[in-house]
Amino acid sequence: MLTGGLPVTLSADLGFEPAPTDDHPVVNVSWNDAVAFCAWLSQKEGLTYRLPTEAEWEFSCRAGSDGRFAWGDDATQLLEYGWCGGSGTHPVGRKKPNAFGLFDMHGNVFEWCADHDTPYGDELAIDPIGSRGSWRTKRGGSWRVDWMGARNAYRTGFDPTGRHDNLGFRVVRVLGTDVER
Known part of the structure; x- marks a missing residue:
């Protein structure tokens, strides 16, 4: 949440044992807060x-x-790359990165995307930042899901004002000229 132009930490007391530290992903952040x-x-x-x-x-x-x-397809390797089926968030960057060097793409926390939650098959599904619908898409699975929810293609929507203990975000830095979508 932002107040007076500065970020404000939301309550860290979400009942996790042990309690999260600064090494854990940010959670309990709405899409609106992330934007x-x-x-x-x-x-x-x-x-x-x-x-x-x-x-x-x-x-x-x-x-x-x-x-x-x-x-690849071997779900038995999931715990080498991500945190799934657990009891809370974990420090980031402790599992293997993917081939691009990115950590925690599978599990730990779902991550907000810019897009509306548009069903596949829709003409906007190629890169669906369209204006239809009110829910936003979250990707990546979380510590609460099994391997099915942590797959590359798994996606689900959520209310952009909603917050959850397994929902966070990562940012993209735009290089060069930013094109308004």
Whole structure:
């Protein structure tokens, strides 16, 4: 949440044992909060930051793989790359990265994307930042899900004002000229 132009930490007491530290992903942040944070960070640094589109997120997660996961189809390797089926968030960057060097793309927390939650098959599904619908897309699975929810292609929607203990975000820094979508 942003107050007076500065980020404010939301309550860290979500009942996790042990309690999260600064090494854990940010959670309990709405889509609106994540977008406001990107705007604040952009203004603070003089660069452009935003949430990834679904297409960008999936491309980054797959890291060249055409399998169910960044490393292929073997779900038994999931715990080498991500945190799933647990009891809370975990420090980031402690599992193996994907081929692009990105950590925690599978599990730990779902991540907000810029897009509306548009069903596949719709003409907007290629890169669906369209104006239809009110829910936003979240990707990546979380500590609460099994391997099915942590697949590259798994996606689900959520109310942009909603917050959850397994929902956070990562930012994209735009290089060069930012094109308004």
